[in-house]
Amino acid sequence: MLSIKNLHVSVGDKPILKGINLEIKAGEIHAIMGPNGSGKSTLSHVLSGKGGYTVTGGSATYQGKDLLEMSPEIRAREGVFLAFQYPVEIPGVSNIYLLKAALNSIRKHNGQPEVDAMDFLTLVKDKVRLLEMDEKFLYRAVNEGFSGGEKKRNEILQMAILEPKLCIMDETDSGLDIDALKIVSEGVNSLRSPERAFVMVTHYQRLLDYIKPDKVHVLAHGQIVKSGGADLALELEEKGYSWVEEAAA
C-alpha cells in the first residue's frame, strides 16, 4: 500500500529525515517510535502533505502513485487520513458540515454521487454512538472548545466516517486520560480491516497496549535504526531509547 524508499526531508537547510525505508501492506499496523526530535512528526506531516518541508531525495509510493506529488486534499480524497496530534479548532464551521463536505468530495473523487442526507445522518449518528460522543458535538464548530480527549475522539469519528485506506496517527495518545485512551483505541480497533493500514506515531508504548501493532520501528536521528515485532515496543519501554540509539551508533 505504501512504499517509502530512501526518503530525505529537510526543514530549511536542516536535514530531518535521512533515508527512511518502509514497506506497509494493507491490513498491517506499523508503530513508529522514537525519542523527541527523531523526526517522527516530520514523517507523518510529509506523508500527509503539510507545507514547510522539502523532500531532498527518495520517494513515497501510495497504491502505485507518487504520494509526494499530490496536494494534501488529493491525498485525503485518495484515502490517506492524518489524525492530528493537536486537532485544529475551526470556529464558524460546524462539525457535521465538514464531515459531509469531506465525505462528498471523496465520493466525487471516486465518481460516486453525493451522499443522501438521511443516509448520512444515520451513518454519522451510528458512529457517534460507537465513540460514546454526545450528538451535540456534531452541531458545534469543529473542535472549538472541545477538551483534549473530545478532540481526539472527533478525529476518530472523522476517520470512521471517511473510511480511509491509510491512517496516519500522530501521537494519538498524547493528552488522553485512560478512559479516553480506551475509547479511542476501541474506535481504532473497530476500524481494523484487511484493506486498511495504520501508521501509529508514538513516543510511548502505552497506546500499543490497546492497539497491537504488527511491526514496530524505532526512529532515531532521522533514520529507522531498528525494526521488530510488537515485543520491541516492550523492550523499549523497559530499556529506554538510548539502548537502540547506542546500538545503531
Next chain:
Amino acid sequence: MNTATASRYAAEYQTIASALPGQTLLWLQALRAEALIAFSAHGFPSPREEEWRYTNVSGIEKKLFAPVMGKGYNTGVCHTPLQSYRLQDAWVLVLVNGHFSAELSVLDGLPEAVSVMSMADALAKQPDKVEKYLGKAADQSEHSFIAFNTAWFTDGLFVHVPAKQVLDKPIQLLHIVTGSDAMATTRNIIIADEMAEAKIIETFVGIDNAYLTAAVTEVFVGSNADVTLYKMQSESDKAYHFGGSYIKQARDARFTHHNFAFGGLLARSDIHVDLDHASECELNGLYLGVKRQHIDNHTRINHLKPYAVSRELYKGVLDDRARGVFQGRVIVAIDAQKTDSQMNNRNLLLSDDAEADTKPQLEIYADDVKCGHGVTVGQLDEKSIFYLQSRCVDEETARNMLTFAFANEMVDKVKIRGLHDMVLEQVLARFPQEGVNKEWL
C-alpha cells in the same frame, strides 16, 4: 479644512433653503442657520483632526453634490433595488434621494399610539415634539458632518413608540439614492419611551453612481426600554457615505446596534452612546472592504453613571487595496463606578495591499471598574487551512470557508429572518469565489 468648498455649499444652500421642510418654524430656522455657520467655518473634517486622521474626505470636495429638490426626486427609482432590499413583514418607510415616498412605503396597521412618519410630516404635524429631540443626542459641534446634516436635511424618519408599547414588527428605513452627483441628507429621530420595545433597520442602497449620503440618526431610549438598531450600508461602490448614530440611554435602558458596512468608495459611521445608570449597550460591527474601498467605523461609549455595561465587537475583512479603520473610545466618567466594559476589534487581511488601522482607547476616570479591550490584525491561519485540506477540502475553498466563518459570526447575531438572509446575501456577494455556499451555516 477647505473653506472654498464650504462657501460653494453655502451659496448652493441659499437656492434651496426655502424648500427645506419646517422652514416656517423659527426654532428650526435658527438651528439650521447656526449649523450653516458652523459648517462654513470648518468645511468638511480634515485628517489633521485626531478623530479623522485615517480618513481623508477630500475626495468629496472635488465634486459639488447637489440635493435633489422638487417633484422629480423619485424619477429613476427602478424596482429592482426596492424589491431586493424591502423587507417583508416590516413597516417600511422609503426615502428616495432624501425624500419620503408615500407610494413606495408600507405603513399600514401600525398601532394607533405609535408614530412612524417622515420627518417632513413630523415637522408639519407635531413640531413641538420634534423640537424637543432634534439635535439633543447629536452635538453639531462634534464634527462638521453633523452641522452639515442639520443645515441641509431634506427629510428622514420619525418614530415615537410610547411607554410600554412593544412593536411586534420591525420598522425599516429604506434609503435609496438614484441621482448621479446627488446629495441625500437625511435626519432620523427614534424615541422609545419607558419600557417600550422597538427594532429599527436602516438600509442604505443606491444605483451605480457617485453620490453623497449624509445621514444622522438620533435615538432616545427611555428607562427600561429596549431598542435594537440595525444598519446595513450597501451603497454603490462609487458613493460616499457618512452616517452617524447618536444614542442617549436613560436608566436601565437597553440598546443594541448591528452595523454592517459593505458598500461605498469611502464610508464612515460614527456611533456615540451615552449610558445612564445600569443601562446596557451592545455594539456589533462587520465591515468588508474590497478593491479600493475605504471603510471607517468610529464608536464612542460614554459611561456617565454607575453600573452600566457595554459590549463591543467589530470585525473587518479587507481584500485587494481596501482599507478599514476602527476607532473605538470608551470613556468612563468619574461617577461611573462599577462600569463593566469590553471592546474588541478583529481584522482579517486577505491581501498584502489591504490595510487595517485600529485604535481602541480607554479613558477611565473612575477607580472601581472592569474594562478591557483587545485588537487583532492577522491573516488566515495556515494550520487551519492545512487541517481542512487534510479533510479533503481544496485550498481555495478552505480559505473561503475560514473567511466566511470569520464574518458569519456577526451575521448570525441578526435574529430577524428576512434581514439575516439579506445581510448574508451581501456577504456572499462579496466572496464571489467558487465553493462558498450557504450550507456552512
